[in-house]
Amino acid sequence: MCGICGCGEGHSHDHEHEHSHEHGPAHSHAPGLNPKRMVQIEQDILAKNNRYAATNRHYFEERGILALNLVSSPGSGKTTLLTETIARLKEEVAITVIEGDQQTARDAERIRATGVPALQINTGKGCHLDAHRVGHALESLQPKHQSVLFIENVGNLVCPSAFDLGEAHKVVILSVTEGEDKPLKYPDMFHAADLMILNKTDLLPYLDFDSEACIQFAKQVNPRIKVLSLSAKTGEGMEQWLRWLKAELELQRIAYA
């Protein structure tokens, strides 16, 4: 992660996990040579990302910030859902947005047009945001206490599932044009998410999409997942989503107070 952007270790604490020990040489060698030996490591491959994520989570908890990691395939309507959400919520609640895309600042520009601060992270060849980059984004964005931070991840139903960013919840957005079997085809993401939003419900009359089957598949992968259906375009179902957001923000604020 530091290897990607070339910066220093920043806010990490790299000195835990050094409990490994040597087995010593498996067989003897002449003195002066470097014998082969075994070294036990026992370290989670994602340990470094998870340490950054823990730092981010602590940052959010200290400030009563509700951080949500929005994940989906490309074209599910994440950015439209965000701009519509911001338009309805920004008078009541301070909002900031981190936008993740491989290239371009188009999404951050769309968010800034709504009047809230947004920072674009271009991952280049990377297929997901990681907790280290989000930590740096927080340094420059400085989200307000008791606010909502949306992190719009790279459009990808696979890779972002493995990377904790320190968010309170992953929210997976699935548009009804994508087919109801996506939770089974991409189970890791639906397993990692706490809320599934079925978007573009205004198109249902023109499609063969089976909403009930889709919800069934999602619960099969993740029995705890909650589901909301809405159309960011027509506004149908947006009220429930806003109520969910406010309730979650309230939980963060109670812990903060």
Place this chain on the structure above:
Amino acid sequence: MHEMSLCESILQVLEQQAEVQRYRKVKTVWLEIGALAGVEIEALRFSFDMVVLGSLAEHARLEIIEIPGQAWCLPCGCNVDVQQLYDVCPHCGSHQLQVNKGDHMRIKELEVE
């Protein structure tokens, strides 16, 4: 394709441990990869060979120990084997399964010199 960044993380651990454990070259890396960890083993092998080029682990052998998936079935109150996250309990057919094994990936040990 997040296998590439996983391999970058692995290399960082190898380089960091080289100072602590005083080795100059990594010959073999043993990884434990859970069946439910969302990792494509072939992609991981491919990425590993690319990522370690020119490093202390160039030409290192990658040994992968696959850890089977396991979940706690709430209705049955016991652990059951699962291959996929959408599997049902083989005893009662319930989806109320909580994964408790096989969703991690770890560097287990190294052969170094």
